[in-house]
Amino acid sequence: MATQHHNALTRVLAELPGPLPTFGVIHIAIPHTSRFTIVGNHLAQHAELSLVAIGIGVHIQSLPVGSLVGIKALTARFAEGEMRIAAALRELEAHGYLRRAHVRLANGRMATRTVFCNQPGALERAGRVVVAPKVPPAVPEEAPAVPEEPPAVPEEAPAPPPAPEPDPVPESHPPVRVPPRTAPKPPRRPLPQPRELTPELRQTASAILADLRNHAEELVLSEADVEELVPGVAAWLEREVRPDAIRHALTTDLPKPPKYPAKIVRHRLTVLLPPPLPGAEELAPAARRPLVIPLQNCDGCDRAFRSREPGHCRGCRSDLAAAAA
Template sequence: MDTQHTNVRPSAQSRNGGKNHPSRRTGTTATPCGGVTHDNARHTTRFTVVGNHLTQHAELSLTAIGLSAHIQSLPSGAPVDIKSLAERFPEGRTRIAAALRELETHGYLRRTRERTEDGRMVTRTVSCNQPGRTGATPEPKPPRPARREAKPPPRRALPAVPQPAYPAPDLLQTALGVLSGLRRTDPRLLISATDAEHLVPGVAAWLERDLTPEAVHDALTADLPPEPLHRPAALLAHRLAAKLPPLPPFRPPEAPATRHPLQNCDTCDRAYRAPEPGTCGACRSDHAGSA
């Protein structure tokens, strides 16, 4: 594999015309203005070639650049979902999810949702080490039909649905189960796999608001119009956006209850819990009654 060239022009040239001279002691290139000095060794095993277009990207965050370099170094089939990356690095799910979106925006990552043979929805991730390269192999096109068929009328796009903050696989799978169960309440709510893929994030956004799957099911099936539903997916998308409940109020964690040590009552010698020695509650009550 080719080695990476890390030569970068300094921000300002020195008095000697920008010529850097080797150091007599180390043999490395000395910089006149206190900039970086490279002490490089040629890698022969276990290395990854990363382009300067990534490492010096003007718009990507440092987290996104490092995450892309890590993903490019992984073997094919390695997990790169938000949960797996959060377990590997200390940045947390929020920053990792934001970095993945950056890489998608700039073409270093492609993520698509696909359905497996057993009906599960999975995310397929493709890492691109050089976005927009002209030598990329195009996707194979389906064979052209032997005869011309009538084109179906253009399909109107579904309304936008809310998006979850953390689209975890388990959350999306539960959301898909909610959509699949709607037709049991009303057969008119039978939707296609394509429509379900569009609606799943909206249901997941509801589940993130501490709603049970049963509660989301009831909200989507309540008060349906009596007439036939020509576009049930559009109705569900509208309800998911228009009836989205607010986020639950923040509840700070409760402080643990204080457990006092055992004390022996000075009057009856029975054990009781209190911060300091003294008399138990029963003896104090008897003393107050006799007084």
């Protein structure tokens, strides 16, 4: 079977026009007649999206309307963990491919609308959402290629009947706007700093950072990276976090492969910083105050005795009891 496939591949390569390149990929493009999705190169070759985000974006674009594309659903479908899938969805949302908005249905309940746009730039220019049914058409071999954009619907055309659930978005609902790429990004949170960067803290923090590659081969940091990140690790050590706990927080569930190891370490040192340990005063229960009985002056002998109510001391009460008997 392997020999048959090799011979077929050799024949196809021999029929390709022009000389074949000496290196790089060679495309054998066989037209699809069913079960295919048109994906723009702006997504497949995006310069700022990770490979996981591009793959999830292509996967979501190929699904029919109504498919579940949340973190739980994608984690059950793919081998990547929840953290990597959640980060990929945030990437797609930041670049306008994915939009999640809360809307109120006709029955009064709130629902989350997940919208995937195959061309965020065109959506931004149009200023409106174009929703096309994701139904794979049965295209014969001689039929023309399916256009990327559906034809514009005239304003006087009647609206399609609404589906029973979920209800369509009312016309009065504002259109989804994609933020421009030139919008200012929120400032980056500063790296944690210790109260005092002692020589002992600096030495231990440098050793932890330099040793990361022995536990995660992707985290190879330069000397400049280690010097920059030392205060962040020192802040963890100052809060009495053990070195093995720091190492676990920095090396667990890493993206494959990480583009910028130093940025990943900096981000985790910043967002995962634990609070300081509480002191003995905060952990100790409130001490109970001792019960103090006030002093009273005896009405008979004027001696001091302890009692909640004024009256006679024990001796005078005994004398009064004997006299009454």
